[in-house]
Ligand SMILES: Nc1ncnc2c1ncn2[C@@H]1O[C@H](COP(=O)(O)OP(=O)(O)OP(=O)(O)O)[C@@H](O)[C@H]1O
């Protein structure tokens with residue numbers, strides 16, 4: 551069966567989505583990723599969607615679920631490489647992704663995560679693009 | 691007046707058909723030289739409607755059509771199912787309304803993504819949603 555590989559990079563997990571996600575595959579990814587975060591104690595999850603042409607509300611929900619469950623396991627989620635046309639479409643669709651950070655590419659995403667881990671250590675949340683606590687509440 | 695240039699019918703029975711429909715929609719959109727952003731909006735809208743069709747309507751049939759009106763070319767899509775229908779269409783069109791414990795974004799979001807949107811539903815008979823996206827809309 552088809553499966554999306556999950557790579558471990560230091561304290562982080564990297565998932566590169568390259569195929570069209572149909573429901574079963576997306577749900578498997580959600581479950582596998584959460585298991586891996588749990589098993590490896592990863593501090594961050596990078597989801598590279600630069601090859602993804604369409605994000606609909608279903609896939610948006612999967613990403614949101616991954617983020618809120620990772621949060622429970624003390625890991626942050628960063629979506630990297632979202633195509634501009636996809637970003638424009640998501641806004642019009644009305645899909646917000648609370649608790650999900652975005653970055654231009656994998657490198658920037660890693661930097662963002664690194665920064666969040668450090669700021670976590672000194673118990674200051676200096677990240678201003680999203681409010682994880684708020685997103686967390688919303689997903690309850 | 692809207693004239694039809696080319697039309698395809700696609701049966702929707704299982705989740706893999708979502709990907710199939712997206713690909714076909716893309717082929718049609720590329721053929722009429724629709725720009726990337728509009729293509730993305732159209733395919734996302736189609737994806738929402740076809741998911742609703744599978745989830746609530748028990749599957750159905752989608753027609754994808756290249757149409758022309760004056761100087762405008764566009765894609766018309768008709769999503770037809772013979773499912774239970776929608777009891778309160780006004781409610782279903784509201785952001786956040788869902789009977790499926792979902793986000794309730796599909797229908798109102800789709801309407802925002804396309805140029806023309808029409809929903810007809812009859813309880814016990816089924817639901818038909820028609821959308822048009824103009825290439826330069
Ligand atoms: N083809 C259909 N047949 C019967 N009921 C439908 C159909 N499409 C939509 N509905 C009803 O309209 C409601 C709203 O649909 P909409 O797509 O906006 O939200 P959703 O599918 O519940 O959530 P989301 O699309 O955000 O995952 C659905 O919850 C369902 O009750």
Ligand SMILES: [Mg+2]
Pocket residue numbers: 738741742795796797
């Ligand atoms: Mg829906």
